[in-house]
Amino acid sequence: MNKVHVLPPDVIAKIAAGEVVDRPASVVKELLENSIDAGAAIIEIHLKDAGKELIHIKDNGCGISRGDIERLFQRHATSKIQNIEDLEALASMGFRGEALYSIAAVADIALRSQTAGAKEAWSVHVRAGQRLDLAPAAPSGAGTDIQIRELFFNTPARRKFLKSNASEINHITGIIVPYALIYPDKRFVLTHAGRSLLDFQPASSRLDRAAAALSLEEKHFLQVSHNYPQEQMSVKAILGNINIQRPRRDTQYIFINGRPVEHKALSFTMNDVYRAVFPPGIYPVFILDIHVDPANVDVNIHPAKREVKIKDEAKLCSMVRHLSEDTLMRYGEAKSMEAGPASFYQPASMINEPPGTDFFGQLPDLFKNAGTTLPAAFQAPSGGDLRTKFAGARFIGSFVRKYLLFEEGTSLFLVDQHAAQERIMFEQFHKQIETGKVEVQHLLTPVLIKFSIPERVAWDEAGEKLKEFGIETALFDEETLAVHTQPVLLKNIENAVRTLLSGNDIARCDRATIARRACKASIVAGDALNPQQADYQRRQLIACQDPFTCPHGRPTVVELKENFLDKQFMRI
Ligand SMILES: Nc1ncnc2c1ncn2[C@@H]1O[C@H](COP(=O)(O)OP(=O)(O)OP(=O)(O)O)[C@@H](O)[C@H]1O
Numbered sequence: 128m129n130k131v132h133v134l135p136p137d138v139i140a141k142i143a144a145g146e147v148v149d150r151p152a153s154v155v156k157e158l159l160e161n162s163i164d165a166g167a168a169i170i171e172i173h174l175k176d177a178g179k180e181l182i183h184i185k186d187n188g189c190g191i192s193r194g195d196i197e198r199l200f201q202r203h204a205t206s207k208i209q210n211i212e213d214l215e216a217l218a219s220m221g222f223r224g225e226a227l228y229s230i231a232a233v234a235d236i237a238l239r240s241q242t243a244g245a246k247e248a249w250s251v252h253v254r255a256g257q258r259l260d261l262a263p264a265a266p267s268g269a270g271t272d273i274q275i276r277e278l279f280f281n282t283p284a285r286r287k288f289l290k291s292n293a294s295e296i297n298h299i300t301g302i303i304v305p306y307a308l309i310y311p312d313k314r315f316v317l318t319h320a321g322r323s324l325l326d327f328q329p330a331s332s333r334l335d336r337a338a339a340a341l342s343l344e345e346k347h348f349l350q351v352s353h354n355y356p357q358e359q360m361s362v363k364a365i366l367g368n369i370n371i372q373r374p375r376r377d378t379q380y381i382f383i384n385g386r387p388v389e390h391k392a393l394s395f396t397m398n399d400v401y402r403a404v405f406p407p408g409i410y411p412v413f414i415l416d417i418h419v420d421p422a423n424v425d426v427n428i429h430p431a432k433r434e435v436k437i438k439d440e441a442k443l444c445s446m447v448r449h450l451s452e453d454t455l456m457r458y459g460e461a462k463s464m465e466a467g468p469a470s471f472y473q474p475a476s477m478i479n480e481p482p483g484t485d486f487f488g489q490l491p492d493l494f495k496n497a498g499t500t501l502p503a504a505f506q507a508p509s510g511g512d513l514r515t516k517f518a519g520a521r522f523i524g525s526f527v528r529k530y531l532l533f534e535e536g537t538s539l540f541l542v543d544q545h546a547a548q549e550r551i552m553f554e555q556f557h558k559q560i561e562t563g564k565v566e567v568q569h570l571l572t573p574v575l576i577k578f579s580i581p582e583r584v585a586w587d588e589a590g591e592k593l594k595e596f597g598i599e600t601a602l603f604d605e606e607t608l609a610v611h612t613q614p615v616l617l618k619n620i621e622n623a624v625r626t627l628l629s630g631n632d633i634a635r636c637d638r639a640t641i642a643r644r645a646c647k648a649s650i651v652a653g654d655a656l657n658p659q660q661a662d663y664q665r666r667q668l669i670a671c672q673d674p675f676t677c678p679h680g681r682p683t684v685v686e687l688k689e690n691f692l693d694k695q696f697m698r699i
Pocket residue numbers: 157161162165186188189190191199204205206207220221222223224225226227228271
């Protein structure tokens with residue numbers, strides 16, 4: 128008996144849709160890209176129920192003619208490429224002719240459009256891939272207006288996986304912000320349930336737009352651009368200076384030929400540049416706008432075009448590394464000197480090093496990747512005997528204000544001061560939360576924190592919850608949060624609040640996760656400890672339940688045995 132059959136068109140359409148649209152944010156991405164391709168100067172997006180009930184997008188782009196509207200929802204219907212060679216010189220966001228077909232398969236769409244110079248508009252209604260009507264509509268100027276309702280109404284499994292409104296809106300703003308950064312001359316508007324979430328007015332420069340969109344000041348950015356004619360590449364970078372530190376990598380943007388992409392190698396390179404001066408778990412802000420010969424980029428490797436493949440990636444990474452290091456090195460000094468108390472981590476080297484010193488140089492290999500790739504003789508201790516050994520250890524000095532050195536018998540202990548402090552604070556803070564006795568400090572003047580859009584949304588949903596952790600907050604104005612009390616243990620309340628408002632909804636996290644997140648962002652690193660302080664830290668660490676790893680799983684203490692050193696010096 129034959130078993131193979133061809134699937135019916137509606138099933139094919141639903142499967143195809145699954146590749147392109149998986150949540151409201153991916154619908155927004157496709158529609159936004161279409162409006163940009165249509166040359167719109169103003170793009171408005173209005174949501175209801177985080178897009179689950181309605182995604183309404185309006186643009187003043189070139190519009191769509193009646194004839195084109197008829198073909199619009201067919202698979203592979205596109206105005207953007209004619210043949211496969213066009214892919215080699217792609218200038219538009221779209222090229223597959225898949226987006227509207229896919230969205231139409233899993234939603235209800237009402238589209239109205241008018242082309243420039245036309246006297247009439249046309250409207251069409253499509254539901255689950257079926258065109259219901261096409262009719263003339265009242266003219267209202269060139270542009271396109273699309274309303275998407277009941278997303279995933281016929282694919283309930285997908286609908287079930289949608290997250291809380293805060294989470295879906297986070298994804299949506301996460302889609303819009305990159306396009307706003309790369310198109311500063313366009314106006315972008317986003318509302319939710321009638322409330323304005325963002326309104327980026329046309330800006331005169333990328334820098335202006337970056338400051339507005341990322342809630343930062345222009346003085347926090349370093350800007351650089353460079354052409355590499357031989358490689359047919361150009362790089363424009365806007366780099367957050369070293370005083371701009373974020374608990375997550377979510378304020379980092381990479382564009383290749385005007386398209387926002389995720390690019391692991393470039394992202395690694397950039398974070399690595401800052402790694403030498405940032406404490407672990409702290410990330411920089413940057414915007415990289417890279418142009419390469421379109422023939423050397425393949426955008427057709429990811430269904431949602433999120434990733435691209437570039438020829439000669441290693442060379443590009445190396446150029447970007449040098450450009451960024453050079454910019455940060457030359458400019459970083461002055462910035463960190465004037466940063467004052469707002470700075471949470473000021474590496475001493477940035478202030479004291481004579482000009483020209485390579486403080487982005489690598490730390491000795493000995494201290495990298497502790498506990499993960501080290502030889503057996505040189506490992507993070509574990510087990511009870513080590514606790515006993517370390518309990519009797521004597522402080523003998525510190526290294527680069529980052530590592531404390533202790534000796535005991537034939538062992539040398541290297542303590543990552545920052546990781547150890549994080550462990551100590553985490554256990555103390557966790558205990559205070561568990562027992563409901565968070566020790567708080569009332570702030571004489573509130574700490575004011577300028578919201579980013581996702582932070583504002585997260586605070587609206589879960590701000591009340593912060594109180595349970597000793598953080599009392601109130602709106603100062605529409606864009607600013609005022610913090611009135613802070614837990615005594617948390618030293619950098621701004622970073623702690625930002626971390627708590629980013630990522631997973633705090634209302635859904637357990638207490639340990641919250642303590643871990645708050646502590647991670649709040650440690651003050653880079654302070655030189657005197658012998659008494661160093662020894663106090665050792666004793667506090669020993670008192671911890673789990674002293675030898677930080678709350679994020681990295682080692683706090685590495686043991687180096689005498690015979691390991693003897694081997695290095697070829698004594699044995
Ligand atoms: N807002 C808009 N303004 C003008 N034309 C539009 C708009 N949205 C869609 N179109 C037209 O509809 C066509 C189909 O859009 P669709 O997004 O499905 O495909 P695409 O953009 O060509 O390719 P991709 O699937 O890669 O996005 C586009 O090629 C374009 O001609």
